[in-house]
Amino acid sequence: MGKTQKLEQIAYLHIKDQILSENWKTGFHIVEAFISEDLDISRSPIRAALSKLAEEGFVDMIPYRGFFVSETPPEEDYVAHRLRYELVICYRMLDHMIKQRVKGEKFADQLNEKVTNVRFAYDEKRFEDFYNTSEALLIAILNIGNHPFLVNEAIECSGTVMTAILNKYTDENPSEFIYDMYPFMIYLGDLVRLITENRFNDARVLFEVIINYLKIQLPKDTQVAFDNMNTYRLA
CATH class of the missing domain: 1.20.120 (Four Helix Bundle (Hemerythrin (Met), subunit A))
Structure with a gap:
């Protein structure tokens, strides 16, 4: 597994953690720049992670506006x-x-x-x-x-x-x-x-x-x- 995949992974789990813990509630605008600063990684793996989370129903992608926490994100242990x-x-x-x-x-x-x-x-x-x-x-x-x-x-x-x-x-x-x-x-x-x-x-x-x-x-x-x-x- 290459370096990029690892960075996608940490971004993916961080974003999901914020959603599951309800630190980011329904409709919260997910700002890539803030995540990039917190995790000290570039925006590319963050976008890849957000795309995956959109596929799974945790976030919604609104054209020209960005990513937002879904109204009904999936339940997870x-x-x-x-x-x-x-x-x-x-x-x-x-x-x-x-x-x-x-x-x-x-x-x-x-x-x-x-x-x-x-x-x-x-x-x-x-x-x-x-x-x-x-x-x-x-x-x-x-x-x-x-x-x-x-x-x-x-x-x-x-x-x-x-x-x-x-x-x-x-x-x-x-x-x-x-x-x-x-x-x-x-x-x-x-x-x-x-x-x-x-x-x-x-x-x-x-x-x-x-x-x-x-x-x-x-x-x-x-x-x-x-x-x-x-x-x-x-x-």
Whole structure:
């Protein structure tokens, strides 16, 4: 998959996220220049993404006026969408790290400290602390790619997904949490190791492993919805 396709993908998922979250309501005029600035990409992939969204019924294209949010956009599993969007943002941030020739070892102390915080929260079986420390670690990793807008988008997506997952656990019976979250915690530590060793392509694979592990913690309907999202899916 070439670079242009990846940029179409990030634009597609960003625009869809604004619609599904109702940040952009019916009739909202979608301005390509604003998206271009936020995502730091040219307008061509944005237009391609909008054309695809028009085919799917999320937006309407009005000649000589532009693209507008449809009156009745299709329904879609919001958690599944946000899990997919989070994965694609993580891919994009790794691309930024490679392009910027980041030296991952410079961030080793900072990232390892945050991994320790995640492990402590896990050992103490504190669901809220586990959520917060995991989020802090994700922010620290993605911030290395130096794109604040996408980092914020990723954190919003992560919050939606992790809330959906952690809501199923109870303080009275944390045994399922201990069993389910152990691999996730280990994967996070492995991800930090790969980043600090400048193994960004391997980190890309591990991000996919992590996202798929989170997927199987979600309801079956959401898992199916995630797997059926083939549009602009990375090979």
